[in-house]
Amino acid sequence: KNEVEQSPQNLTAQEGEFITINCSYSVGISALHWLQQHPGGGIVSLFMLSSGKKKHGRLIATINIQEKHSSLHITASHPRDSAVYICAASNRDDKIIFGKGTRLHILP
Amino acid sequence: DTAVSQTPKYLVTQMGNDKSIKCEQNLGHDTMYWYKQDSKKFLKIMFSYNNKELIINETVPNRFSPKSPDKAHLNLHINSLELGDSAVYFCASSQTGGASNYGYTFGSGTRLTVV
Numbered sequence: 001k002n003e004v005e006q007s008p009q010n011l012t013a014q015e016g017e018f019i020t021i022n023c024s025y026s027v028g029i030s031a032l033h034w035l036q037q038h039p040g041g042g043i044v045s046l047f048m049l050s051s052g053k054k055k056h057g058r059l060i061a062t063i064n065i066q067e068k069h070s071s072l073h074i075t076a077s078h079p080r081d082s083a084v085y086i087c088a089a090s091n092r093d094d095k096i097i098f099g100k101g102t103r104l105h106i107l108p
Numbered sequence: 109d110t111a112v113s114q115t116p117k118y119l120v121t122q123m124g125n126d127k128s129i130k131c132e133q134n135l136g137h138d139t140m141y142w143y144k145q146d147s148k149k150f151l152k153i154m155f156s157y158n159n160k161e162l163i164i165n166e167t168v169p170n171r172f173s174p175k176s177p178d179k180a181h182l183n184l185h186i187n188s189l190e191l192g193d194s195a196v197y198f199c200a201s202s203q204t205g206g207a208s209n210y211g212y213t214f215g216s217g218t219r220l221t222v223v
Contacts, residue, residue, distance in 0.1 A: 033211050037149075041217050043198060048211030086151065090211070094139065095164055098151040 003027045006087050006099035014107050019074040021102045023087030032063050032070045033088040037101070043086075046072070079106045111135050114199050114215035121189055122223055129184045129218045131199030137213070138203060139163070140182035142174060145196040145217070154197075157182050189222045196220070 004025045013019055025032070034046040047054050047061040049070070054061050058077075063070040074081055087099040112133045121127050133140060141164075142154040155174045156164040162174070171187040186193060199215040 031211060035212075035214075041196065041219075043200075043214040043217070045212045045214065084149065088151075093164070094156055094158075095166075096153050100148075100150055 004087055004089050004097050004099040006102050010103045012105045013077055015078055017077050019077050021072045021085050023070045023099055025068050025089045027089055029089040030092045031090050034061050034072050035086040037084040077106045079108050082106050112199055112201055112213050112215040114218050118219050120221045123189055125189050126187045129197055131182050131215055133180055133201040135201055137201035138179055141200045142184050143198040191222050194220055194222045
């Protein structure tokens with residue numbers, strides 16, 4: 001069992017739908033990261049959070065430290081949001097463990 | 109203007125060769141990383157350097173040797189390339205302990221194919 005588990009693995013939704021991607025981790029962390037990998041392969045860091053909630057445009061990331069769980073939400077989803085979303089947990093020593101990613105496909 | 113730049117973008121080489129991938133960041137970050145993304149798209153950390161000092165060295169064959177001439181550069185040298193080394197290698201940087209909302213800045217990746 002991977003120390004960082006994401007669900008779902010694949011998600012197809014219609015444009016405009018509210019999207020939720022979940023991440024559970026079993027290790028101690030200093031920060032939880034959400035990354036986006038575009039179909040072209042480039043990786044963009046979306047959020048780094050250690051508590052609470054962060055918002056950037058239509059993206060919202062939340063974390064519950066007690067439950068060792070984080071969610072990434074996308075409001076008013078758009079086909080350009082189609083990408084692989086990767087959750088990653090880093091500790092104080094800067095070691096990072098990645099989830100296997102969630103492949104999101106938004107249909108027009 | 110690219111924040112983290114890797115070269116080359118693509119590298120095709122024969123088994124047994126020695127090759128290097130270069131990475132440079134102009135963000136003033138003090139920590140740089142190398143990650144490997146395998147054919148199943150699973151990312152794993154290989155190395156991290158903080159101010160030119162090796163911090164993380166995961167279980168990577170010693171054919172892989174990172175070199176950091178200064179804190180803006182972290183190059184990856186691979187000796188005696190094997191078929192299993194074929195992957196996409198990503199360089200990244202971060203300002204450890206920084207207050208930024210965005211933890212890492214990634215390079216665009218180097219697709220290495222060993223034939």
